[in-house]
Amino acid sequence: MILYLSILAQDPQRVAQVLAEIIHGQSVPYPLYTGSYIIFPRDENGVEIEVTPLVTESASSKNDDNLLYQQSPSVSKATDINVAISVPTNIEQIEQIAQREGWHTQRRRVGNDYGFNCIELWVENRFLINCLTPDMTAEYISFVKPEYMKKLLILNHAIKVFINSF
Secondary structure (H helix, E strand, C coil), X not given: CCCEEEEEECCHXXXXXXXXXXXXXXXXXXXXXXXXXXXXXXXXXXXXXXXXXXXXEEEECCCCCCEEEEECCCCCCCCCCEEEEECCCXXXXXXXXXXXXXXXXXXXXXXXXXXXXXXXXXECCCEEEEEECHHHHHHXXXXXXXXXXXXXXXXXXXXXXXHHCC
């Protein structure tokens, strides 16, 4: 279970407000780093999302136990990091919000017949958040159960053996 997520954004306040809207949460300034925001959902899980300026790097501080935040103009705008979150919002609402913000979305089936559905939300058209509506979340949870994953791995192995036999 993801309890905390930190992402970089060109416009942290705007991104925080939009994500708060999607998760039915609240966005507030993050007091420990100027220009950052924290989003708190209004649910029982207590997951929070921090949105920090794109030029921010974090590193371990050798002098104390705190995380060191520093600005670096050379931080890449591209990232391979993505996350899937369960949201109370429906597909159409996510797409409308993304369209309003000029962000790309795409309905996606991950894993074809054996996977789950999600809505890809490209925050600022550079960071991927896979949004799962309540139905999609239930589908995902069924997909990642150990007994199902074991069957999937066995099937994948059988396919590889079959292909390599030619």
